[in-house]
Amino acid sequence: MRGVTTSPPTRGDLVLPCLNEAEALPWVLDRVPDGWRAVVVDNGSTDGSPALAERLGAHVVHEPRRGFGAACHAGLLAATGDLVAFCDCDASLDPAELPRVADPVGTGAADLVLARRRPTARGAWPLHARLGNRALSRMVRNRTGVRLRDLGPMRVARRTALLGLGLTDRRSGYPLQMVVLAAEAGWRIEETDVAYRPRTGRSKVTGTWRGTWQAVGDMRAVLR
Ligand SMILES: Nc1nc2c(ncn2[C@@H]2O[C@H](COP(=O)(O)OP(=O)(O)O)[C@@H](O)[C@H]2O)c(=O)[nH]1
Numbered sequence: 001m002r003g004v005t006t007s008p009p010t011r012g013d014l015v016l017p018c019l020n021e022a023e024a025l026p027w028v029l030d031r032v033p034d035g036w037r038a039v040v041v042d043n044g045s046t047d048g049s050p051a052l053a054e055r056l057g058a059h060v061v062h063e064p065r066r067g068f069g070a071a072c073h074a075g076l077l078a079a080t081g082d083l084v085a086f087c088d089c090d091a092s093l094d095p096a097e098l099p100r101v102a103d104p105v106g107t108g109a110a111d112l113v114l115a116r117r118r119p120t121a122r123g124a125w126p127l128h129a130r131l132g133n134r135a136l137s138r139m140v141r142n143r144t145g146v147r148l149r150d151l152g153p154m155r156v157a158r159r160t161a162l163l164g165l166g167l168t169d170r171r172s173g174y175p176l177q178m179v180v181l182a183a184e185a186g187w188r189i190e191e192t193d194v195a196y197r198p199r200t201g202r203s204k205v206t207g208t209w210r211g212t213w214q215a216v217g218d219m220r221a222v223l224r
């Protein structure tokens with residue numbers, strides 16, 4: 001394993017929100033690039049994910065509060081490096097692509113880089129999730145003027161800048177709130193393509209009716 005280390009990162013921290021991802025964890029952690037510290041944030045897994053992540057060398061954070069945003073934010077607070085990256089822990093996105101995504105932030109050319117998901121197979125991205133995402137990207141554009149084609153979960157920014165945004169959402173609206181507040185703060189936001197593969201294991205958010213319903217509600221709350 002390359003970047004899986006609990007020592008301080010040289011490049012940055014990779015925050016991996018994780019709810020029952022024992023099947024995906026070995027591949028995900030094996031793909032963490034050099035210089036990045038894997039921070040796996042658990043809040044309630046019942047499949048042994050946190051113990052497995054620890055065994056595989058990741059830094060594991062336990063967040064008592066449930067929710068995707070609660071997990072992401074706990075990871076941000078636990079980060080120590082210059083850069084912070086976020087990525088799903090379901091093997092749908094390849095952490096090995098991270099250096100290219102992080103590069104514009106590292107060089108100072110951008111303040112936030114979002115990975116635009118390009119599905120590699122049918123079924124990688126359910127139609128309702130894709131359409132919902134496109135509609136949201138359009139709303140962000142109308143509201144902030146920032147042209148985005150995706151609001152994907154893989155992204156990189158500077159740690160202190162992220163902390164300064166004052167993110168308050170602790171559920172599914174977290175990634176959207178990050179983009180809206182960054183745009184309102186005048187950040188230079190860029191997009192770069194990454195491969196989006198069928199996830200390993202079962203979806204907790206947009207792959208279920210309940211998860212999608214909650215996500216839509218959370219996103220609307222952010223845009224209000
Ligand atoms: N810790 C934690 N992780 C979560 C929670 N909800 C989702 N995740 C993780 O967030 C990532 C995205 O969730 P996922 O089920 O893939 O949603 P989808 O991409 O919309 O299908 C995965 O790594 C999940 O394990 C949560 O409440 N707590």
Ligand SMILES: [Mg+2]
Nearest residue numbers: 088090092199
């Ligand atoms: Mg996913």
